[in-house]
Amino acid sequence: GTALDVDPRYPFYQISRRIEQLQKGEGERINAYLELKTLNSDRLKGRLFIDAPNIGATAPHPVATLLTKHTIENSDLVLVFTDVFESASPMLDELVQLMTAQQDTNKFIYLIDEPLATLSPAKTNEIIASWQRKLGALGLNTGQFIIVANQQNSLNPNNKVDFSEIDQRLANIAYDRSYRVLDSLEKSIRNIEAVVIPEVKKGITLWKERTNISTLIILSFIATLSIFAEIQFGILELLIDPIIGPIILLVLTSIMVPVHIMISRLQAKLIITKLSARQNELHLMENLPALFEKNITIARMLLPISEPAGWNKKMHARVAQLTDKTKDLVQSLNDSFGTYDELPETPAPAAAPVAQKAKPQTSYLDLSKL
Structure with a gap:
């Protein structure tokens, strides 16, 4: 917890101050609320995953609620298991309001846990439509729905979950983050x-x-x-x-x-x-x-x-001036996704080949312009 609190590269930088403001004396107990672990995986290298507690299974706590809200506000991608909406709680109502305010097509993925044996294309569409209606009634109208088949009781090693959709969303995080950073x-x-x-x-x-x-x-x-x-x-x-x-x-x-x-x-x-x-x-x-x-x-x-x-x-x-610069950065980011170099309509006259250094095309955001 201390490592997360003192390192400005992490989203929990100086979070102990907010905890101390919320509850006197709790800011010093940051290690009781946050824990940093490492994963030996090349697939997940360079990414930060935040595992929040199940809000439906735990008693509401002011600090836990603060950390969960802070996680949703600062995450580039939020994976929400839909079973959390099956049990009502005061904390769930607060989080639904926060998620409604944070609605973004590219921010939320709702994971639906269903047995693999019962899935079919028609059944999958029916399940997703049912959850879309249920969450729409709560005011959550954006986000992607992905069915993650239950593998805990499956004995067939060939029945593996297809995580390609989630991997694709993880691959696009860098682009979505750039716009979100500018907006923030x-x-x-x-x-x-x-x-x-x-x-x-x-x-x-x-x-x-x-x-x-x-x-x-x-x-x-x-x-x-x-x-x-x-x-x-x-x-x-x-x-x-x-x-x-x-x-x-x-x-x-x-x-x-x-x-x-x-x-x-x-x-x-x-x-x-x-x-x-x-x-x-x-x-x-x-x-x-x-x-x-x-x-x-x-x-x-x-x-x-x-x-x-x-x-x-x-x-x-x-x-x-800073506000104008952020707008210029948005335009620069938009331009980085397309090439506007036009080809000549008529071929150029023959000439000796000349080596020309190509301009590097970058798809990341350079915040040093601020």
Whole structure:
């Protein structure tokens, strides 16, 4: 589990932080939830398979549910055994909602376990149609259905399951992953401007409102005392005196500025706690409290600045530029699947052969352009 948590090449990188946010103290027990094994198989070399527990056979657990959802969200191909839909459970309902939101023609394969002896072309089509209707009623309308014949009780060694369809899907994962990576990248870029920055702005606005209200309450208390002092002692003449009045105002300002700063810091701690809970609620990897803490400066405490620190026109233009680059990468990926070199309509005149180095054609995505 620790190997998966600290290696950025794996999809469970820093997953212990999310587990810790979900349940206090469970992030340190990452080895109790994840285990890494190796398979000595040339056929499966270079691939990462995640074996999730049977959600119908195990009691629902918050961490297990989180890991299962995280697996579905980050997997290029999800193999789902259809028997999981035969028993209802609260966790199954949550996963069906997640799978509905993650629906992709190339992402889900539903494996149907049937005895080999009962299979025939007509029977196979009937079974697949039945499961399509059943899952369609749950809102799952995309995905491929493959019947995997039950081999546990088969004594005939010649009756072997044909995994060619699954092998073909595994071979196409690299192409599907490229589009999925770009889609995830574009969503992450959009979330910066659509989710992260607005949440920090709300925190800053609430922080300043609470601080200003607290400061006004203290000033109101001082004003009330001044009214009673005027009634009892008549201090109005001192306040309007050209020499003593400014001195009193300067003393009051020198007292209120530190008080205002102290109130700002106290209110900031409350906002940080609120943003931390909001981050857990939205399941964001970005650290909202850390982004808010960058705004806790003396200048921002005293001046009416509501924009988050570092968020300016230059940064806004940079985010827009990254969005445009992701679109260019999609076009580049589309172009990599076809050749647009046209042959000449008339043969070229005879000439001495000249060696020309062919341009390499790649079908992978070069993310270094970002």
